[in-house]
Amino acid sequence: MKKLAYVLVLSFVICSALLAKAEPRELVVGQVNLSFYTASAAVVKEVLSRLGHSLKIVEGNHPDIYGRLGHGDVDLLVASWLPHAHGPLQAPLADRLVEAATLYEDARLYWAVPAHVPVEMVRSIDDLKKPAVTSRIDREIVGVGPGSGLMNGSEQIMRRYGLEQAGYRLKVAPPEEWARHLAEASASGRWMVMPLWQPQYLNAVYPLRVLEDPQGIFGVDRAVVVVRKEVWQQLPERTRRVLGRVRLGISVATELERQMVVESKPAEQVARSWMAANPAKVDVWFAD
Known part of the structure; x- marks a missing residue:
């Protein structure tokens, strides 16, 4: 009788473990509240x-999301710009995270001016100090x-x-005021300078010129999906494998955000439509 009870208990434990393993866990996805993160995260x-994950x-x-990631309130973050832009925020957590997927490379921060600002007058950030420039440009950045x-x-x-x-x-x-500042300058011909980056839908809407940065304040990054190690280790092997294959690229990330912001399409609709229109790429992600 004792042996039978032992076998029954053991069977129950094994079945429970198998069921738990088969049921994908709920995941808490963190994203910075800017539209280009929302588009890629979708x-x-x-x-x-x-x-199968809920x-x-x-x-x-940025500080809020990384704080929640560090406290274990967020399971994965879409996406961390490494090694420069988000490096200082992620550094205290780095040994507790796994870099699961690189969504795009050549992620860049920079300052830009509308293309109507003459290049012979403003080619680099240093040129912003010229008296002939300061007398014409909007000095509120x-x-x-x-x-x-x-x-x-930008503070540096x-x-x-x-x-x-x-x-x-x-x-x-x-974000609305920041984008409007550029829209109004582009419509009126006003000179201005704007902190910007790629991928970002404004690059696809307005003609812009990136300013040279002789001191090299900003570096080149990659956008990475980072996952807490303890969460990563609990994920099904298939989830780890598929997530690790997800790639978008700068042009795709820019277009997804443009549709979301300019055409007022929900992020989920934009993501599903793009995936449906690109089966060759998406099928590779899900291939066994």
Whole structure:
């Protein structure tokens, strides 16, 4: 009788373990609350949903999301820009994270001007101090994303190029005001300078010129899906394999965001439509 009871208990434990292993766990997906992150994250979320995972989405600014990741309140982040833009935020957590997938490379932060600003007048950030430029340009520089690599780097630019002494002022604004600042300047021909990056839909909407940065404040990054190690180790092998194959590229990430913002399409619809239109690429992700 004791032997039978032991066998029954053992069988129950084994079956429970198998069922738990077969049932994909819910995942808490963190994303920074800027539209280009939302657009790319929509593809990753669709992939995870197709793999059977239920998802909870958490949004916040850069310090908030990395704080939640560090406290274990977020399972994976879409996406971390490494090694430069988000490097300082991720560094304290790096030994607790796995780099699961690289969504795109050649991710860049920079300052840009509308193409109507003459290149012979403003080719580099240093040129912003020319008297002939300061007399014409809007010296209020509007950025976005408090605590972001873009704003942290822009603050360095202000100091190291001596732009405050030239009358420039840097401020953080909501995304709508930041984009409107460029739209109004492009429509009126006003000179202005804008902290920007790629991939970003504004590059596809307005003619812009990236300014040279002789001091090399900003570096080149890759956009990585990072997962907490303890979560990664619990994921099904198929989830790890498929997620690791997801690639978008700069042009795709830009177009996804453009459709979302300019055409007012829901991020989930944009992601599903793109995946349906690119079966050759997506099928490779899910191949056994």
